[in-house]
Amino acid sequence: MGELVVEKHTKYIVTVEKSKDSFESVVMEHLRLNGAYWGLTTLDIMGKLDVVDQDEVVSWIMQCQHESGGFGGNIGHDPHLLYTLSAIQVLGLFNKTDVLDIDKVANYIAGLQNADGSFNGDIWGEVDTRFSYIAICSLALLRRLDKINVEKAVEYIVSCKNVDGGFGCTPGAESHAGQIFCCVGALAITGSLDRVDKDLLGWWLCERQLKSGGLNGRPEKLADVCYSWWVLSSLIMIDRVHWIDKDKLIKFILDCQDKEKGGISDRPDDAVDVFHTYFGVAGLSLLEYPGLKPVDPAYALPVDVVNRIFFSK
Amino acid sequence: MSSDEDQGTIRTPISQRPEWADIEPVPQHDGPNPVVAIAYTDEFVETMDYFRAIYLGNELSTRALHLTAEAIKLNPGNYTIWQFRRQILEALGTELHEELDFVEQIAAASSKNYQIWHHRRWVADKLGPEAVAKEFEFTKKCFDQDAKHYHAWCHRQWVLQAFGGWENELNYCQRLIEDDIFNNSAWNQRFFVITRSPLLGGLEAMRTSEVSYTINSIKAHPENESPWRYLRGLYKNDLQSLATDPLVASICLEVLNTKSNLVHALNMLLDLVSHGLQASEGLRNVVDSLVLDSAPSDLDMARKISLVLELVDPMRANYWRWRRSTVTAQTAPFQNVEGITGLTL
Numbered sequence: 001m002g003e004l005v006v007e008k009h010t011k012y013i014v015t016v017e018k019s020k021d022s023f024e025s026v027v028m029e030h031l032r033l034n035g036a037y038w039g040l041t042t043l044d045i046m047g048k049l050d051v052v053d054q055d056e057v058v059s060w061i062m063q064c065q066h067e068s069g070g071f072g073g074n075i076g077h078d079p080h081l082l083y084t085l086s087a088i089q090v091l092g093l094f095n096k097t098d099v100l101d102i103d104k105v106a107n108y109i110a111g112l113q114n115a116d117g118s119f120n121g122d123i124w125g126e127v128d129t130r131f132s133y134i135a136i137c138s139l140a141l142l143r144r145l146d147k148i149n150v151e152k153a154v155e156y157i158v159s160c161k162n163v164d165g166g167f168g169c170t171p172g173a174e175s176h177a178g179q180i181f182c183c184v185g186a187l188a189i190t191g192s193l194d195r196v197d198k199d200l201l202g203w204w205l206c207e208r209q210l211k212s213g214g215l216n217g218r219p220e221k222l223a224d225v226c227y228s229w230w231v232l233s234s235l236i237m238i239d240r241v242h243w244i245d246k247d248k249l250i251k252f253i254l255d256c257q258d259k260e261k262g263g264i265s266d267r268p269d270d271a272v273d274v275f276h277t278y279f280g281v282a283g284l285s286l287l288e289y290p291g292l293k294p295v296d297p298a299y300a301l302p303v304d305v306v307n308r309i310f311f312s313k
Numbered sequence: 314m315s316s317d318e319d320q321g322t323i324r325t326p327i328s329q330r331p332e333w334a335d336i337e338p339v340p341q342h343d344g345p346n347p348v349v350a351i352a353y354t355d356e357f358v359e360t361m362d363y364f365r366a367i368y369l370g371n372e373l374s375t376r377a378l379h380l381t382a383e384a385i386k387l388n389p390g391n392y393t394i395w396q397f398r399r400q401i402l403e404a405l406g407t408e409l410h411e412e413l414d415f416v417e418q419i420a421a422a423s424s425k426n427y428q429i430w431h432h433r434r435w436v437a438d439k440l441g442p443e444a445v446a447k448e449f450e451f452t453k454k455c456f457d458q459d460a461k462h463y464h465a466w467c468h469r470q471w472v473l474q475a476f477g478g479w480e481n482e483l484n485y486c487q488r489l490i491e492d493d494i495f496n497n498s499a500w501n502q503r504f505f506v507i508t509r510s511p512l513l514g515g516l517e518a519m520r521t522s523e524v525s526y527t528i529n530s531i532k533a534h535p536e537n538e539s540p541w542r543y544l545r546g547l548y549k550n551d552l553q554s555l556a557t558d559p560l561v562a563s564i565c566l567e568v569l570n571t572k573s574n575l576v577h578a579l580n581m582l583l584d585l586v587s588h589g590l591q592a593s594e595g596l597r598n599v600v601d602s603l604v605l606d607s608a609p610s611d612l613d614m615a616r617k618i619s620l621v622l623e624l625v626d627p628m629r630a631n632y633w634r635w636r637r638s639t640v641t642a643q644t645a646p647f648q649n650v651e652g653i654t655g656l657t658l
Contacts, residue, residue, distance in 0.1 A: 029341070029361075030391040076341070076365060078393040124396060126431040163504065163546035172474075172509060173467050174501035206629050207538060218461065219497040219538050243632040 004284060005259050006291070009277060010048045012262030013039040016274050031073040033064055037086035038278035044093050044302050045285050045293050054094045061087050062099065069101070069108030070122070080122040081112060085134045088141050092305050097142070106144035109135050117152030128169045129160050133182035137299060140189045141309055154192045157183045165200030177208060177217035177230040188237045188298040202240030205231050213248030214267070224266045225256050225276045228283030233297035236286060246287050253280045324356065327363050332376055338362030339369060360384050368397050373404035382415065389419050395428045399435060412436045413447055417454075424455055430464040434471060442476040449478060460489055461498040470505060479510040494530055500539040504546055520547050528564045536574040541581060556588035562596065569599040576626050583618045587640050615640040 016039065036057065043049045064071045064087065070079025071087040084105065091097045112120045112135065119131035132153055139145045159171045160183060166175025167183035180201070187193050208215045208231050214223025215231045228249060235241040255268045256276070263272025264280035282300070285292040293302045327333050340362050364384045367377045381398040384391070402412060416433045423429075433451070437444040448468065455465035473479055483506050489499035507519040524547055530540040548555035555561055562585060568578035582600075586592060592600075592614050600614065603621045612620070619637035623630045 030388065030393065072393070074341075076368075076393075077391075078396050080392060122392075122396075124399065124431065124435070126427070126434075162501070163549050164542045168501075169463075169467055170470070172470055172505045174463065174498050176463060203632065204542075206632055209628055211628075220495045221461065243629060243635070245628045248628070 006046050008262030030077055033073050033083040033086045035274055037089050038274050040090055040093055042278045042281045045281050058096050069104040081131050081134045085138045088138050089301055092309055102142050106139055106142050106147050109138050110147035113148050117156035129157055129179050130182050132157050133186040136186040136189050150190050154190055157186055158195050164204050165197045166204050177227050180234050181230040184234045184237050185298045196238055198238040202238055202243055205235050206243040209244045213252035225253055225264055226279040228253055229279040232283055232286045236297040250287050253283055327359055336366050339365035357387050360387055373401045377401055389423055390426045392428050395432050409436050409440055430468055445476045445478045448472045460493055460496050466498050479512050482506045494534055495537050497539045500543050523547050528560055531564055535568040541577040552588045556585045556590040566595050579618050579622050586615045
C-alpha cells in the first residue's frame with residue numbers, strides 16, 4: 001500500500017487545473033472558492049501551506065464578497081452560503097479573519113434562517129440541512145452564533161432524524177453520510193449532541209465499511225474516499241470511531257493515490273481531483289496518520305487553526 | 314433562435330450572430346496571478362463572456378434566456394446562470410411547462426447537481442398541483458437510470474407534501490423494491506409513505522401488514538440491511554413490542570437455521586433478548602451450535618450472541634464487543650430470575 005506521497009500531492013494541488021481545456025477546470029470555475037478551501041486545507045494538514053502566496057488569495061477572496069455580506073464562488077458570481085463558509089475557513093487558515101466586516105457577514109447568514117429554524121442557501125430559498133451546518137459553522141467561527149435562533153435551528157435538524165439514527169437533507173429524506181456529517185457537526189458545534197442516538201447512528205455508520213476497507217455513504221452503494229471524511233468525522237464526533245477497522249480504511253485511502261502525479265481519487269485507479277484529495281488527506285488525519293496535522297471533525301479545519309480562532313484575543 | 318438549440322447542428326460562434334452584434338463581451342477577471350490558473354475551452358469562454366455582459370447589464374430578454382440555455386448546457390452546475398434565468402423567466406412571464414422540458418433536457422445529460430433540482434422545484438412550485446403528474450413522471454425517469462437518486466427522491470417527497478398525489482405511492486415503492494430489494498431509498502420512501510400519507514392511517518394502523526411484508530423480504534435476502542432496519546422502524550420507540558412479536562423471533566430462527574448470512578439476524582436477536590425476549594429452545598439451540606466450543610459454557614444468551622457476531626463480522630469486532638459489555642451490564646442482574654426478565658426490562 002505504501003505511504004502518503006505528500007510532496008506529490010502538494011505539487012498536484014499547486015498545479016491542478018492548469019491542463020488546457022480540462023473538463024474539471026470548466027466545471028470548477030463557479031465554485032473556485034470551494035476548490036481553494038479543499039486545496040489549501042489539504043496543504044495545511046500536510047504542513048505545506050507556505051507554498052501559497054497568502055496575500056493574493058486573501059485579496060481574491062475579498063473580491064468574491066458582495067454588498068450583502070455573502071461570498072460568491074468566484075469573482076462576479078452570486079453569493080451563496082456554500083462559498084461564504086469556504087471564504088471564512090480559508091481566511092481562518094491564514095489567520096486573516098480580521099479582514100472581514102464580521103457583523104456584515106454574520107447578518108447575511110442570519111438573514112437566511114427561516115421561521116422553522118432551517119436555512120436557505122441563498123435568496124432563492126433552497127432548504128437543506130447542509131445549509132444549517134454551514135450557517136452554524138460559519139457563525140461559530142465568526143463568534144456570532146447569537147445572531148440566530150440556535151434552539152430552532154437544532155429543532156429543525158432533529159426533525160430530519162430517521163429511525164435508523166441517521167439524517168437526511170429534509171424531514172423524511174433518506175439518511176446519507178454527507179447529510180449526517182452536516183447534522184452531527186451542527187449539533188456538536190451548538191452543544192446539542194445529546195439529541196443524537198449515538199449508539200444507533202454509530203452502528204449505521206460502522207456498517208458503511210465494506211470488505212475493501214473503504215466506506216460508502218448509504219447502504220448498497222460503492223465505497224468512495226469522500227466518505228472517509230463524512231463517516232469518520234461523524235463517528236469521531238459521537239465518540240464511536242473505534243467501531244470500524246481503521247487499518248483497512250487507511251489502506252483503502254492510500255490505494256486511491258496517484259503515486260506518480262499526486263492527487264487522490266474516489267476509488268483505486270480512478271481519476272484524481274482536488275475534492276477527493278482533501279477528503280483522503282483529511283480522513284488520514286482523522287485516523288492519526290503520522291506526519292499530518294490533526295483536523296477538527298466539526299469545523300473541518302486543522303485543530304491549531306480552530307484553537308487560534310477561539311482562544312486568541 | 315439560437316443555432317445550438319438542437320443537437321447535432323454546428324454551433325455558430327456568438328460573435329458571428331447578428332442578434333448579438335450590439336453586445337461587448339466581458340472576460341472573466343480572475344485577479345492577478347490566480348491561486349489556481351484555470352484553462353477554459355473557447356466555446357465556454359465566449360459564452361460566459363457574453364453571459365457576463367447581459368448579466369451585468371441586467372438584460373431580461375428573450376435572447377438572454379436563450380443564452381442562459383447555452384451557458385447552462387456548458388456548465389449546469391453554475392448557479393449564477395440558473396438564478397439569472399429565473400429572473401428572466403419572471404420578467405418575461407414565460408410559459409413554464411416548456412421550462413420543465415428544458416430542465417429535463419439538461420437533466421438527461423447530468424442530473425446530479427443541486428441547481429437543476431432547485432430550479433425544477435421553483436418551476437413546479439409556480440405551476441402548482443397541475444405539475445404533480447409531470448413531476449412524478451420526471452422522477453420516475455430518473456429512477457429508471459438510478460433508483461437511488463438522492464435529489465430525485467427529495468424532489469418527489471416535496472411534491473407529495475406540497476401538492477399530494479399519495480394514492481399510488483405505496484404501490485410505487487413496492488414496485489421499486491421488487492425491482493431491487495436492496496434499494497434502501499425505496500425502503501426509506503416506503504417508511505415516508507406509511508408514516509406521512511394522509512390516506513393510510515399512520516404507522517400503527519400499517520404495522521401488521523408492514524411487518525408481514527418486511528419479513529417476506531427478509532426471507533428472500535437475509536443479508537439485506539434495509540428490511541431489518543425497516544422492521545425496527547416499524548416498532549419505533551417501542552422495542553418491547555418488537556421483542557414480543559413472535560413473527561420477528563421466528564424470522565431470526567429461520568435465518569439462523571440456514572447457517573449463512575447471520576449478522577442481521579443475530580443482531581436482531583440480540584436486540585430482542587436485550588429487550589426481554591425469553592428465547593425459545595430452538596433459538597437457544599441454534600445459538601449454541603454457532604458458539605465456539607472454547608467459549609465458557611455458562612454464558613447467558615446475549616453474551617453468546619455477541620461472541621458469535623465478533624466471529625462472523627470481525628471488521629466491526631469492537632462494536633460487537635461493546636454490545637456484549639452493555640448487554641451484560643443490563644441483563645446480568647436478572648439472568649437467573651427465571652421468567653421475569655422481560656418484565657424487569
